[in-house]
Amino acid sequence: MKKTIARILTLCLMLTALGAGAFADGGYQIQVVDPDGSPVEGVMVKFCSDEQCLVGKTGADGIAAFDEPAGTYTAHLLKVPAGYEKDTTDYPLPETPDTVVLTVRPEGAAEEAEEDDADVIDMPQIGVYYKTPKALANLKGQVNLGYNFIDDGVLDIPVSYLAVSPADMDAYITLSRAAAAASGNGEELPADPDHPSWLSGYESLPLYDIFILNGERGEKELRALLEDFGLGEDAFCTFEEIGSDADCRFFLTQYAGLQDAPEEVKPVMGEFFDEFETLFKDPSLFLSGLKLSAPEWPNTKKAGDVLSFKTTDLEGNAVDSAELFSKAKVTVVNCWATWCSPCRAELPELGKMAAELEAQGCQLVGLCTDAMDDEVAATAGQLLLDADASYLNLRGTEEIEEDISLMAWPTTYFVDSEGRLLTAPFEGASPDTYRAMLADCLAQLG
Secondary structure (H helix, E strand, O other), X not given: OXXXXXXXXXXXXXXXXXXXXXXXXXXXXXXXXXXXXXXXXXXXXXXEOOOXXXXXXXXXXXXXXXXXXXXXXXXXXXXXXXXXXXXXXXXXXXXXXXXXXXXXXXXXXXXXXXXXXXXXXXXXXXXXXXXXXXXHOOOOOEEEEOXXXXXXXXXXEEEEEEOOXXXXXXXXXXXXXXXXXXXXXXXXXXXOOOOOOOOOOOOEEEEXXXXXXXXXXXXXXXXXXXXXXXXXXXXXXXXXXXXXXXXXXXXXXXXXXXXXXXOOHHHHHHHHHHHHHHHHHOOHHHHOOEEEOOOOOOOOOOOOOEOOOEEEEOOXXXXXXXXXXXXXXXXXXXXXOOOOHHHHHOHHHHHHHHHHXXXXXXXXXXXXXXXXXXXXHHHHHHHHHHOOOOOOEEEOOHHHHHHHOOOOEOEEEEEOOOOEEOOOOEEOOOHHHHHHHHHHHHHHHO
16 A cells, blocks of 8 residues: 555656656755745745756745756855845755755844735735635644646646644754755665654645646546546546636646555654644635636747847847848757856857857857846856857847746757747757757758
8 A cells, every 4th residue: 555655646746847748756945034934025046956047936935946856956045135135155955855944134124924914825926825724724734835837838736734843844854954965875864753754755745736727628638638647537536626717727636545545654644644634635624715816827938939039249239139040040049147057057068069050051149138237248248258158149138038938047949040939948958959959950941
């Protein structure tokens, strides 16, 4: 039975991915709080691996979520709201997905949150407004919400139960980090006899998944999507429509393997088990505090869309994309930022690649998205000079930022002479992949 539930948990984690047709096996949450432990909203968090950087913004719960699998990452507070001190530290993250709490210090006296807002999550970008019902105000454990935009207008909001009290979160995070380090070194995982559920695999169990579909699609389309990932009808004990808004429909699902939790879960979870079981068997307790609305779907470019903009190069010379793209069979537009370490690391190779493209009647163009002022543009220019990367680089603008709505840095586009995308954008730093994609684009053009 333990193998069965472990498989169910694995499948649940698969549903927390963000990307083209793939589901990751977990994710990181960066929570930003003030010295009193209150969440700080509106912090721009940079989340970097060796291959790419992502940027997220903390919501009312102080959390920016990054649905990435286990790996080596760092977090950096790229921008903090007015009234808080800037933090330039690069924080190393645990190698396994986890919640990491970072603290920012106020420059002056921070406004105290109103008591009525203390237990409210208001995230219009994902269509969620949640106010903790009185029946759940004094839980021993914690109910956590995540969100993951999936391709083609599907949003997954996983809701899980964490068998750790709020007062024990710091200790739990410390133990989790130690476990990640031990696992990476092939050492025996640490244990805490006072908290046998921690690191058992049962300290965090899925309660519900709320799916939002747009385009007037419904249960049939959602079931087909989930079946592609091995989740057939037998995987669920609950699969029901719980509302709609505009052209969106909302569905609640629960995993059949957790309907009757195996006996070994109860002693491991201890005092938390009854609470988890009550929440699982009666979703109305959670749903009574939830209001759903149509989310703000990411504005992502796809094959066939046209890339069009007006800006300047780093020296201030005017550039019209229509004129620029007309000069080559294929233009490779590499969107990067000065704060993005994977972006900076690939600049020397891109400098070499630019000459290769020119020999094929193509061109490489850099678009430095954060170079909106002279100071950052100068920094970008110096980085390119140091990397011996002499190809054309452009400055980002608010209009370009709104149009392309990047979700990862670097992101690279391949367009024809009319600015039409020949393939979906590629996210991540990989010059070899760029070369392979360029070859496919040239073959496509004939």
